[in-house]
Amino acid sequence: MLELVVIGNGMVGHRLVQALCDRDSAGTWHITVLGEETRPAYDRVALSSYVDGVSAEDLTLPSLTVDLHLGDPAVAIDRDTRRITTETGRVLPYDALVLATGSVPFVPPVPGRDLPGCFVYRTLDDLDAIKAAAADAVARPGAGRRSAVVVGGGLLGLEAARALRSLGLSPQVVEIAPRLMPVQVDEGGGALLRRLVETEELQVRCGVSVNGIAEDRGRLVATLSDGVELDADLVVFSAGIRPADALARAAGLPVGERGGVLVDNRCRTSDEHVWAIGEVAALEGRTYGLVAPGYAMAEVVADRLLGGPATMTPEELDMSTQLKMLGVDVASFGDAQATTPGALEVVVNDPVAGTYAKLVISDDARTLLGGVLVGDASKYAALRPLVGSPLPADPVALIAPGGVELGADALPDSAQICSCNSVTKGAIVHAIGDGADTVAALKSCTRAGTSCGSCVPLLKKLLIDSGVQVSKALCEHFAQSRAELFEIVAGSGIRTFSELVSRFGQGRGCDICKPAVASILASLGTGHVHDGEQATLQDTNDHFLANLQRNGTYSVVPRLPGGEVSPAQLITIGEVARDFGLYTKITGGQRIDMFGARVEQLPAIWRRLVDAGFESGHAYGKSLRTVKSCVGTTWCRYGVQDSVGLAVALELRYRGLRAPHKFKSGVSGCARECAEARSKDFGIIATEEGWNLYVGGNGGFTPRHAELLASDLDTETLVKLIDRYLMFYIRTADRLQRTAPWIESLDGGLDHLRAVVVEDSLGICADLEAAMEQHVGSYADEWRGVLEDEEKLARFVSFVNAPDTPDPLVQTREERGQRVPVALGLPGVGA
């Protein structure tokens, strides 16, 4: 076997090893990988999602079976004897060496850049340090918001600013160039971009640089070239990167003018045993700070190491980028700066709509060379693969609002659909021909769509264009969609799962269709969720009427309508939590959560709560959670309506209502919106005249603001519209579909919804209202129902043969004065 040593365990090094392992069936290479970081390779492109709670494990790339030495960087290469020495003194001989050391952040040489509180933004460890410093800053006493200075307004700087903002700081972005994202975006795009990103919490200063950083009473002060001084709790440098080529320089390998190990079109350095890929490589003198070109290099070297003929040229490298997660769409692709001789530019700038689009085309106006999209990048997926191809339509029509919609059929087979993983349209069409009939199947067999995800819409289009019927079947037991099953159950009078599955499905169901049918039955008012066979359909939350937590215990959440709670009730909650050793926390929806209850404790806990006048808060169900409220006219100087009174009334009206997904509401007493009603599935904001009703706001993975459905409503009309809206949602949405994607999926969107529920265009409003009346009339507290029924109570035991023995695996420890679970080991997995 030949020895291959890879220095660097980043995204590109990892891709090389993966490609080689996949193809080296003859076992030619024995691979050793050296990593400077102490963690296995992870998705650096998605690094910023780490501040939003995506864990390091989630970011970790699939593990490979190679000799991997983490936390042990290479410190010397001896090219004469072909040996690598590592920091811990390991000596590794090689037949081939691949440098994949990536880059290091560039920190401009300003005084004070090494002070505590100054950070770079490159690794998970950097983010851990930034998170800790931000948490300290936020916790520090003193008035006002905590702030940060971000040095650099490029792609990375804007991402860092967004991350700092979600950590609770107000960032100021300082960019030396006259506009943001100077590398990717042109002047027009940059100006609009700035307008779109700038908010009270995120400010931008262009055309100035940071001259120095000083410590001042435990905080930092950054002095700018225009004399302005900015206070900051931390400073993050994202002013560019430099290839990590020190090791190669020391070994005498030639480097490019602006750094980077020089490689030829095979990614080979001047030494035939040494290769360089990714950000450390300078292909024909130029380095690339994006992952797609690095992946392309990795593929070339994998091929070469197995004797293949692969080569690459700078022209083939894709430099497209899309800014992630700033709430503003920005994309640039191909020759965005129009550097090709004779290139023409076509611009459509709509400052009112907040969109800017530019296409760069060849001098004969026939070929697309590149483009920039700001404000709305929905056309990115369709336009980017067209770079280098003939224009399928007039360029203005391609980017004008309401212009030509590009279908996937406009693309040539050679067009790259997924630039992160270089997958062409041809490869995808081929995979579809071979039977890949879902996006998930395409992802696993071609890798398309597995990195940044921007090509997923195009994958869907290609599937549809190929005539693949995207199945609406709920699961293997039902060929129908949830909405169809709802109609079947409502119309046929069937009220048991067994009858439904034997007449309209097959088999005995699963964890997908059973809870869906349970929800349908519950919306149609079929008694207690544990009655008869219905008990077997409920998932564990609905079975124990509590929320399952990761260690197998449950949380207990009594309903506090509108967030109102009396002192006596508060005391009861405190006493219950104390007596059962529960961890308590105020929720985001104005409730009190009690964590850590074991199955066998739930009835005793709820008996005390029910006696104190509490009822189930349904925090466990796909049902109404909370109606959040501000204090409105009762207390607030600004309130124009009684927001508390309305919130309580709405919460009581819709409590217990089962829906395809959990849903929430909020009521604010005036336009100041203290209840954040517009982030809810339905939100109400008081006006001088009455109420404005907003619908379709969601938290979750894709947060959405609610949109105005109707304004200045009196209370009676408001309630009527909400009744109709909720029932229409419950009847027609898909399983687990939240209100925002549901409204989007309606043909005609919000306008259609308005036509149905406000103007009664389908003539079903009376029906919807009657269904809601039926729900309201038949509501009964689920916990009371359990406590009054010995047979149901008998299910709340830990062990059927030892009913009061606690689960021995549940262990707790103390943290900040409360009991929290000891993390469970994972027996038998991951070894």
Added chain:
Amino acid sequence: MTATETTVRWATICPLDRLMPERGVAALVGDVQVAIFRLHDGSVHAVGNVDPFSGAAVMSRGIVGDRGGVSTVASPIYKQVFSLVDGRCLDDADVSLPSYPVRVADGQLDVGLPW
């Protein structure tokens, strides 16, 4: 077959009619946690109660169903599906739950544990 019979120690758990069709119960046998399920067709199955993916003792609280004709239970934590017949995880070939023999004598349900 005889191999299993001779190496098993039977423990009586509860009357069979304590088990609701298509819903599980947990039982503690010595220090082993067992999840027991009575299915629609009357058959009874016992597998380990500890979910190998989360480490929590919750398998008895999963939803019972079938996949491709095999009776299954889905872990309520991260939703992986396991065969009730032999404990195999149908979503990850490397993982399985222990599976235990059961018998009914005089209306009482017994679970067999290896000696």
